[in-house]
Amino acid sequence: MKMILAVMYREYRIRTTSLTWLFYDMFMPLTYLLIFGIGFESAFAGGVAVAGDRMGYNAFFLAGVLSMASFGIAINTAYGFFVDRDNGIFYEFLTYPMTRSEFLVGKILFNSLLALVQAAITITLGAVLLGLALRWDLIGLVAFGQVLGTAGWFFFLTTFAIRIRRNDMFNTFLNVAYFVLMFGSSMFYPVESLPRWLQAVSFVNPLTWHTDVLRYATIGAGAAEVVALEGVAFLCFLAVSFALAVQTIRNPLRA
Amino acid sequence: MNLHENSPIRVHDLVKVYRGKSRNPVKALDGLNMEVARGEIFGLLGRNGAGKTTLLRVLSTLIEPTSGTAEVCGRNVVKEPYRVRQSICAVLQENAVEVFLSVLDNLSTYGRFHSIPRRQIRERAESVMAQFGLEEYRHQKVIDLSGGLKRRVQVAKVFMVDKPVVFLDEATTGMDPVNKRATLDAIREHARQGRTILLTTHILQEAEELCDRIAIVDQGRCLVTGDLAMIKSMATRAYDINVTFERMRPEILETASRYPLLKLRSTSTTLEMSVRGSEVSTFALLDALSHVEPIVHFEVTSASLEDVFLELLGTSGKEGRAGEKS
Numbered sequence: 143m144k145m146i147l148a149v150m151y152r153e154y155r156i157r158t159t160s161l162t163w164l165f166y167d168m169f170m171p172l173t174y175l176l177i178f179g180i181g182f183e184s185a186f187a188g189g190v191a192v193a194g195d196r197m198g199y200n201a202f203f204l205a206g207v208l209s210m211a212s213f214g215i216a217i218n219t220a221y222g223f224f225v226d227r228d229n230g231i232f233y234e235f236l237t238y239p240m241t242r243s244e245f246l247v248g249k250i251l252f253n254s255l256l257a258l259v260q261a262a263i264t265i266t267l268g269a270v271l272l273g274l275a276l277r278w279d280l281i282g283l284v285a286f287g288q289v290l291g292t293a294g295w296f297f298f299l300t301t302f303a304i305r306i307r308r309n310d311m312f313n314t315f316l317n318v319a320y321f322v323l324m325f326g327s328s329m330f331y332p333v334e335s336l337p338r339w340l341q342a343v344s345f346v347n348p349l350t351w352h353t354d355v356l357r358y359a360t361i362g363a364g365a366a367e368v369v370a371l372e373g374v375a376f377l378c379f380l381a382v383s384f385a386l387a388v389q390t391i392r393n394p395l396r397a
Numbered sequence: 398m399n400l401h402e403n404s405p406i407r408v409h410d411l412v413k414v415y416r417g418k419s420r421n422p423v424k425a426l427d428g429l430n431m432e433v434a435r436g437e438i439f440g441l442l443g444r445n446g447a448g449k450t451t452l453l454r455v456l457s458t459l460i461e462p463t464s465g466t467a468e469v470c471g472r473n474v475v476k477e478p479y480r481v482r483q484s485i486c487a488v489l490q491e492n493a494v495e496v497f498l499s500v501l502d503n504l505s506t507y508g509r510f511h512s513i514p515r516r517q518i519r520e521r522a523e524s525v526m527a528q529f530g531l532e533e534y535r536h537q538k539v540i541d542l543s544g545g546l547k548r549r550v551q552v553a554k555v556f557m558v559d560k561p562v563v564f565l566d567e568a569t570t571g572m573d574p575v576n577k578r579a580t581l582d583a584i585r586e587h588a589r590q591g592r593t594i595l596l597t598t599h600i601l602q603e604a605e606e607l608c609d610r611i612a613i614v615d616q617g618r619c620l621v622t623g624d625l626a627m628i629k630s631m632a633t634r635a636y637d638i639n640v641t642f643e644r645m646r647p648e649i650l651e652t653a654s655r656y657p658l659l660k661l662r663s664t665s666t667t668l669e670m671s672v673r674g675s676e677v678s679t680f681a682l683l684d685a686l687s688h689v690e691p692i693v694h695f696e697v698t699s700a701s702l703e704d705v706f707l708e709l710l711g712t713s714g715k716e717g718r719a720g721e722k723s
């Protein structure tokens with residue numbers, strides 16, 4: 143436990159000694175919701191439809207902002223892994239008196255906490271400023287979804303951060319992952335309104351599963367059985383990603 | 398007393414083959430054996446690519462060996478890596494600093510990772526900052542420091558904690574002479590307190606000054622292991638003796654040539670000789686010469702570690718498996 147706290151303390155110091163990061167981590171999703179969301183709200187004055195229900199774009203987009211936030215935190219952390227390896231500190235960590243899992247758990251706990259704080263700020267200010275009608279009874283599910291979502295993406299991306307050695311390749315990978323996964327998901331638009339081929343992409347995209355669960359938990363949109371299935375699928379994704387990440391970090395030098 | 402209390406580091410027939418995907422397998426360690434005694438400063442020397450870093454990586458649980466065993470404080474590095482990590486701290490060859498944190502934060506996070514009580518962290522950080530001349534940079538982010546200063550921060554960290562075993566992979570690289578001195582002093586001080594130190598260096602003078610014992614590693618094996626005197630005695634040219642007389646006479650040369658000298662040269666007043674310590678007594682030689690002609694001045698220098706190093710490894714180049722000769 144002491145080691146997990148030490149890992150968290152280190153992450154905390156890095157975040158809190160840089161105002162840029164603090165801003166990015168805490169307020170970026172809110173900025174997204176307020177600028178992008180409001181822009182689209184007026185562009186789609188008729189709202190959007192999910193599983194037959196019509197809703198305003200802001201209400202629809204809230205879940206997208208939350209899943210983007212946890213995906214973004216995971217990307218930052220994976221990038222941090224890459225930078226840590228470039229600085230060599232990553233290897234030094236692995237000689238500290240802790241187990242590999244304590245190291246990963248410390249990182250994920252900190253980042254999940256970050257995602258929770260971020261979600262709380264986004265939801266509260268979103269509700270206050272945009273007057274969104276939320277399913278407050280399901281708020282626990284939102285929290286749960288944020289934590290597991292951050293963990294899933296963190297483990298998934300960590301595997302690549304450790305395996306890909308070259309800076310240019312890793313940057314390309316992150317950009318492509320960011321672009322394809324986000325725009326090929328239900329984050330920005332309802333999947334039903336997409337062309338067939340893009341629907342197929344988004345149905346096998348864990349980011350869609352994650353976003354749909356959050357959308358159900360925030361505004362009650364979507365069919366409960368489908369959302370439950372997506373939740374289970376995401377848990378499987380999480381488990382596989384975790385196993386891969388642990389296996390990867392066991393042999394960090396790929397030697 | 399348990400065996401490991403005498404020898405906190407024990408390595409037996411250690412083999413490490415790197416199997417990169419796109420590359421051919423590289424045998425970095427090839428049946429290496431060694432033991433390091435408690436409180437000892439042990440130096441690993443050898444050419445680039447000899448396997449020194451690989452050995453430290455195995456001992457610090459960063460990579461697993463392909464075969465053979467390695468123990469640190471009685472714990473097997475493969476079976477009990479966590480226990481091993483509890484008894485070590487390491488300065489790796491790669492730079493390892495928290496670039497986004499200040500110098501002070503670098504030290505204090507390190508202290509936390511090694512379970513130093515919070516009250517003591519600040520105190521210890523102050524003392525190592527003073528020792529390594531880092532006080533004026535305490536609040537600077539490490540990303541803004543020069544290369545040598547970054548290295549200083551990295552090295553300073555290990556002196557925050559008291560682990561029984563310390564690994565230092567080219568710790569003084571890039572440091573200025575003043576800080577190099579501070580580092581050497583700190584290493585010596587920690588060894589005196591009973592910590593066991595295994596280090597690598599390419600600065601032979603540093604090894605000579607610091608190490609109780611030395612191993613010269615080549616192609617993944619120890620060519621020779623021993624204390625400084627023993628290793629130096631392996632040099633063909635064990636001692637250089639220069640003797641100056643008022644004038645050179647043929648009898649002097651004649652006397653000298655009765656001894657099995659490796660080298661004999663004379664100038665107008667000086668005789669330059671090289672001898673192997675085991676074959677010629679320097680005192681007897683000087684005594685004999687002084688009976689021929691009064692000696693004005695003499696100088697005896699022993700072979701340096703560099704002589705041995707170059708002799709063992711210098712010419713062997715790629716074909717060199719000098720170990721198989723000896």
Ligand SMILES: Nc1ncnc2c1ncn2[C@@H]1O[C@H](COP(=O)(O)OP(=O)(O)OP(=O)(O)O)[C@@H](O)[C@H]1O
Pocket residue numbers: 395396397415416417423424425443444445446447448449450451452490
């Ligand atoms: N991660 C790796 N993957 C593949 N081969 C490696 C790896 N690390 C080292 N090697 C190879 O293993 C051999 C031993 O390397 P090592 O780094 O242990 O040498 P060294 O004695 O520390 O050298 P130096 O004095 O240059 O630091 C070299 O041939 C090197 O190319």
Ligand SMILES: [Mg+2]
Pocket residue numbers: 449450451490566
């Ligand atoms: Mg090396």
